[in-house]
Structures are given as structure tokens and as C-alpha cells.
Amino acid sequence: MGVEVAVRGLTKSFNGQPVWSDVSLTLPAGEISVLLGPSGTGKSVFLKTLVGLLRPDRGSILIEGLDLPRLSERALYEVRKLFGVLFQDGALFGSMTIYDNVAFPLREHTRKTEAEIRAVVTEKLDMVGLIGAERKLPGEISGGMRKRAGLARALVLDPQIILFDEPDSGLDPVRTAYLNQLIIDLNQRTEATFLIVTHDINTARTVPDNIGLIYHGHLAMFGPREMLLSSTEPVVRQFLNAQRIGPIGMAEEKDAEELAAEAQSGAELPPLPPIPLQLPPSDGRPRRAERPPGQWCREHGVTPPPGSFADGAGASPRAREPEPAGGPAGTGGGAR
Amino acid sequence: MSTAVDVVRRSGEFFAFCLDTLRGLGRRPVQVREFVQQAWFISSVSILPAALVSIPFGAVIALQLGSLVRQLGAQSFTGAASVLAVVREAGPIVTALVIAGAGGSAICADLGARKIREELDAMQVLGIDPIHRLVVPRVLASMLVAVLLNGLVSVVGVSGGYAFNVLLQGGTPGAYLASFQALGQLPDLVVGEVKALLFGAAAALVASYKGMTAKGGPKGVGDAVNQSVVITFMLLFALNFLVTAVYFQVVPQKGS
Numbered sequence: 001m002g003v004e005v006a007v008r009g010l011t012k013s014f015n016g017q018p019v020w021s022d023v024s025l026t027l028p029a030g031e032i033s034v035l036l037g038p039s040g041t042g043k044s045v046f047l048k049t050l051v052g053l054l055r056p057d058r059g060s061i062l063i064e065g066l067d068l069p070r071l072s073e074r075a076l077y078e079v080r081k082l083f084g085v086l087f088q089d090g091a092l093f094g095s096m097t098i099y100d101n102v103a104f105p106l107r108e109h110t111r112k113t114e115a116e117i118r119a120v121v122t123e124k125l126d127m128v129g130l131i132g133a134e135r136k137l138p139g140e141i142s143g144g145m146r147k148r149a150g151l152a153r154a155l156v157l158d159p160q161i162i163l164f165d166e167p168d169s170g171l172d173p174v175r176t177a178y179l180n181q182l183i184i185d186l187n188q189r190t191e192a193t194f195l196i197v198t199h200d201i202n203t204a205r206t207v208p209d210n211i212g213l214i215y216h217g218h219l220a221m222f223g224p225r226e227m228l229l230s231s232t233e234p235v236v237r238q239f240l241n242a243q244r245i246g247p248i249g250m251a252e253e254k255d256a257e258e259l260a261a262e263a264q265s266g267a268e269l270p271p272l273p274p275i276p277l278q279l280p281p282s283d284g285r286p287r288r289a290e291r292p293p294g295q296w297c298r299e300h301g302v303t304p305p306p307g308s309f310a311d312g313a314g315a316s317p318r319a320r321e322p323e324p325a326g327g328p329a330g331t332g333g334g335a336r
Numbered sequence: 337m338s339t340a341v342d343v344v345r346r347s348g349e350f351f352a353f354c355l356d357t358l359r360g361l362g363r364r365p366v367q368v369r370e371f372v373q374q375a376w377f378i379s380s381v382s383i384l385p386a387a388l389v390s391i392p393f394g395a396v397i398a399l400q401l402g403s404l405v406r407q408l409g410a411q412s413f414t415g416a417a418s419v420l421a422v423v424r425e426a427g428p429i430v431t432a433l434v435i436a437g438a439g440g441s442a443i444c445a446d447l448g449a450r451k452i453r454e455e456l457d458a459m460q461v462l463g464i465d466p467i468h469r470l471v472v473p474r475v476l477a478s479m480l481v482a483v484l485l486n487g488l489v490s491v492v493g494v495s496g497g498y499a500f501n502v503l504l505q506g507g508t509p510g511a512y513l514a515s516f517q518a519l520g521q522l523p524d525l526v527v528g529e530v531k532a533l534l535f536g537a538a539a540a541l542v543a544s545y546k547g548m549t550a551k552g553g554p555k556g557v558g559d560a561v562n563q564s565v566v567i568t569f570m571l572l573f574a575l576n577f578l579v580t581a582v583y584f585q586v587v588p589q590k591g592s
Contacts (some may be wrong), residue, residue: 013463053460053461089458093450093455108464109462109463153458
């Protein structure tokens with residue numbers, strides 16, 4: 001079972017330049033959360049702060065009653081064993097083969113025999129579909145394979161919290177769909193707490209249970225997927241629907257003049273697109289953290305945009321024919 | 337002003353890094369495998385350059401002294417001068433140059449590349465301290481290799497001087513060997529090795545620090561290597577001067 005991560009009033013700056021300030025959110029145990037934001041808003045910095053690679057200026061990160069920023073270096077190394085992190089390019093050790101990379105945490109931290117290590121490594125490599133590439137060096141395989149190998153290494157110590165730094169950057173749509181399906185299946189199997197940092201809205205719309213949006217140095221909104229997808233808050237709406245009209249400009253945020261001009265020109269926001277169904281696990285059994293589609297909207301009296309949760313009109317997503325593994329990332333309601 | 341503050345801050349960080357490494361020395365488990373690999377690697381890149389640099393070094397000393405001592409009629413002391421120059425000064429300096437230039441740059445480039453590929457971050461997240469796992473074995477390996485290299489440079493340098501003196505300048509082999517003890521003494525060799533030990537540690541520490549704080553992509557690694565070599569050179573020559581000055585105060589010299 002996953003672990004809850006509670007972030008309170010977190011603030012970080014580099015050389016006096018604030019990256020983001022006063023970020024408070026709770027990653028619910030066992031759920032998948034996505035952190036979105038325009039490029040350069042410090043999403044990766046947030047992730048690195050969360051594992052204690054960077055120290056925040058203020059605020060706390062509470063995990064199992066421990067406040068990460070106030071731990072000693074040695075205690076921090078202990079807490080980090082709870083984490084598995086997938087870095088952007090996999091961050092594999094270039095001098096070791098894929099097999100040795102995945103075996104590395106086991107060899108350093110456990111007293112397992114080589115035979116036991118082989119069993120665990122083979123299982124994880126099978127999970128990410130890398131059987132047959134064990135003897136290759138990271139330089140000899142493609143970016144997508146490096147990412148999956150990095151994921152296998154992150155999973156090898158059975159972490160309670162798994163962080164993904166842009167798992168979909170630089171991958172083609174098909175590989176992204178496979179990876180998203182893998183994330184869902186992993187969450188079903190391990191029930192760990194997931195945080196995915198990305199700016200791919202398709203991933204953000206279909207994969208997570210919760211969405212957060214960092215914008216202009218603060219957390220604009222964090223909450224259940226349906227809450228953000230049905231939100232009319234300008235920033236959230238603009239970002240989640242990839243529109244040009246709204247407060248986010250090409251460089252950073254638009255200034256007041258531009259916004260006024262935009263309002264004058266009578267540019268109207270297109271209607272909210274339908275909320276797609278959440279990606280189901282490939283074996284059809286529900287995840288523990290999963291909620292029925294439309295539940296949040298019903299409970300909070302929000303009318304979802306017309307056509308939401310389509311794909312079987314009101315029927316449970318389980319009623320659909322079983323998808324081939326990794327297929328359905330782009331399906332379910334037509335995101336854009 | 338801000339650059340001055342920057343220099344002070346960097347130095348402070350470097351000393352903190354050295355203390356962390358020192359603390360890492362006592363931590364278990366000792367990374368024997370990494371140590372052996374690194375010692376092998378550093379010796380493989382430094383033995384040949386060290387030997388090739390020290391042969392002309394010995395020869396140059398013989399050349400410089402040759403005509404002078406002949407005019408003074410002190411040919412039998414060429415060996416003494418050669419031992420003094422090579423063992424006391426040339427040995428540690430050549431060791432310093434090679435360790436910083438060949439070993440240090442390789443360490444810095446290796447760690448720098450790991451840093452920008454986020455390998456070091458990944459290692460920390462996996463609960464492994466890169467200082468304990470990577471830096472400590474490199475510092476120890478560099479110290480060991482420097483000590484051995486200093487021995488090699490002394491032997492090759494004196495042999496080079498001997499060959500040059502005997503074969504080309506017509507010196508007497510017996511006189512060259514017999515005068516070894518005239519000016520030099522055993523503590524000279526000891527202090528040479530102590531210097532080499534310090535140089536090895538300093539070069540590896542600077543290279544590791546620079547590598548692990550590299551930033552800004554591949555160009556950042558290039559800059560880090562460049563800075564590491566320059567800083568190490570300056571540091572090693574300063575260190576050499578200090579140790580020599582202390583040595584002359586502490587150990588009585590022959591003929592004084």
C-alpha cells in the first residue's frame with residue numbers, strides 16, 4: 001500500500017529568483033497524480049525537492065511523520081528507499097549493462113544472492129518488456145528503452161512512492177500510450193503512490209486520479225481529475241485544453257494589455273471538450289484508487305461538458321471490450 | 337564584489353566536500369572493487385606519460401650541470417646533483433603534472449558526465465551516497481597511484497640522468513653512483529613520497545568536486561575539466577612550495 005505525501009507551504013528559489021512559492025498539496029496514498037505546467041515552471045525542481053535532492057527555502061514535506069527538508073543527510077538516505085524515481089532520460093549508469101543497472105540497487109542494499117537478484121531483475125525487465133536487452137549498454141538502446149529500463153530500476157526495491165519526470169517526453173504517441181498503460185497497470189499491481197510530472201495533456205486527461213497545475217510560480221489548482229477537467233478557471237481551462245486564448249502567453253504569462261486586447265477582439269473560448277474516460281488497467285480488474293466516472297461531478301453538482309464519459313453512454317468502462325495491452329491511451333471521448 | 341563572495345563560497349563548499357570525503361573514508365562497506373578499478377585506470381593513463389616526461393627531465397639536469405661541473409672539476413658530483421634534483425623536486429612535480437593532467441581530468445570528465453546525465457541524482461535517490469560510492473575510492477586510488485608514480489619517476493629520472501651522463505657526456509659510472517649519498521639523504525625520498533600522497537589526494541578531490549558540481553550540459557563538463565586541471569596545477573605547486581619549506585625547517589640538511 002502506498003504512502004501519503006503531504007506538502008505544506010513549500011517555497012524554492014534559485015539565487016533570489018523564486019521558482020514557485022507556497023505550494024501545498026497532498027498526494028493521496030495509492031493514487032496517481034499528475035503535475036502539469038508550462039515549460040520552465042519548475043516541475044522538475046518540484047520533483048527533485050520532493051526526494052530531497054534540492055532543499056526548499058521554506059515549507060515541509062511530510063512522509064510517514066518525517067519532515068524531509070529537516071532530516072539529516074543520513075536519515076534522508078534511509079527515507080529515499082521509499083522512493084522510486086524515473087528520470088527524464090532514464091539516468092542509467094552508462095558504464096553498466098541494462099541488467100547490472102537494474103540489479104544495482106539490490107546489490108547495494110540487500111544481501112540477496114545472485115540467483116535471487118536474477119529472479120527479481122528478470123521479473124522487472126519482463127514487466128517493462130526488456131527481456132533480451134539485458135546485456136546491452138545504455139548507449140546502445142533507444143530513448144524509449146532507456147526510459148523503460150530506468151523504470152525497471154526504479155521499481156526493483158518495491159518503492160511506496162514512484163515519481164515520473166516527463167515519462168512521455170521524446171516518445172512517439174504509440175510508445176507514450178504503452179507507457180501510460182504500463183503506469184496504470186503498475187499502480188493496480190503495486191498500489192504505490194504515483195506522481196507524474198508532464199506537459200502532455202493527453203496523459204494528464206486520461207491517466208491520473210488527481211491533477212495539479214503549476215503556473216506563474218504557484219500551484220494554480222490541485223484536485224480530482226474531473227474537477228480540473230470541468231473547471232472554467234481560465235488558466236486551468238487554457239492549459240488542459242491546449243488553447244491560445246487565456247492567461248498563458250508564448251513567453252510566460254500575458255500582460256494586462258494583451259489580455260485586454262484579447263477580450264476586445266471578442267475572441268471567445270471554445271466550449272469545454274468532453275471529459276474522457278480514465279484509462280482502465282489492461283486486465284480489466286479495477287484499481288483500488290479508481291472511482292466511477294462522473295462520481296466527482298455528481299457529488300459536487302457539476303454538469304460535465306456534453307459527451308463526457310461517452311464510449312458506452314453511461315455504462316461502466318468495464319463493460320467495454322477488453323483492450324489490447326497499451327492500446328487505449330488516446331481513446332475515450334476525443335480529447336481535443 | 338559578488339565574484340569575491342562567489343570565490344569564498346566555492347572554497348567553503350570545496351572544504352565541506354573534502355570533510356564529507358574524509359568522513360566517507362571510515363564508512364563501511366569499503367568499495368574495494370571500485371578502488372581497484374580506479375587505481376588500475378589511473379595508472380593505465382599515467383604511467384607512460386610519467387615515464388616519458390621523467391627521462392628528459394633527468395637528462396636535462398645532466399646537460400645543465402655537465403659543462404659547469406667539468407669547468408669546476410667536480411664531475412664526480414654529477415650523480416649527487418641528479419639525485420637531489422630528481423628525487424626532491426622533479427619527482428613530485430612530474431607526478432603532480434601527470435596525476436592532475438591525466439588522472440584528474442579523467443576523473444572530472446567521468447563524474448561530470450554522470451552529473452549531467454542525472455546518474456548521480458539517480459544514485460542518491462536509490463539511497464547511495466555518491467561521495468562514499470564514487471569519490472572516496474577515487475581519492476584513495478589517486479593517492480596510491482601518485483605514491484607509486486613518484487617512485488617510478490625517481491627511478492626513471494635518475495636512470496635517464498645516468499644514461500645521459502655516462503653514455504653521452506663520458507662520465508664515470510662508478511663516480512655517478514658513488515656520489516648519490518653526497519647531497520641527498522633518505523628523508524628526501526620520504527618527503528617526496530609524502531608530497532606525492534598529498535598531490536594525489538588534492539588532485540582527486542578537486543577533480544571530483546569540479547565534476548560533481550558541473551552544470552549546463554556537455555559544455556559544462558568541458559569547462560569543469562578545464563577548471564579542474566588549472567586549479568589543481570596551481571594548488572599542487574603551492575602545496576609543493578609549502579611542504580618543501582616545512583621540510584627544510586624540520587629536517588637538517590647535509591652540509592649545513
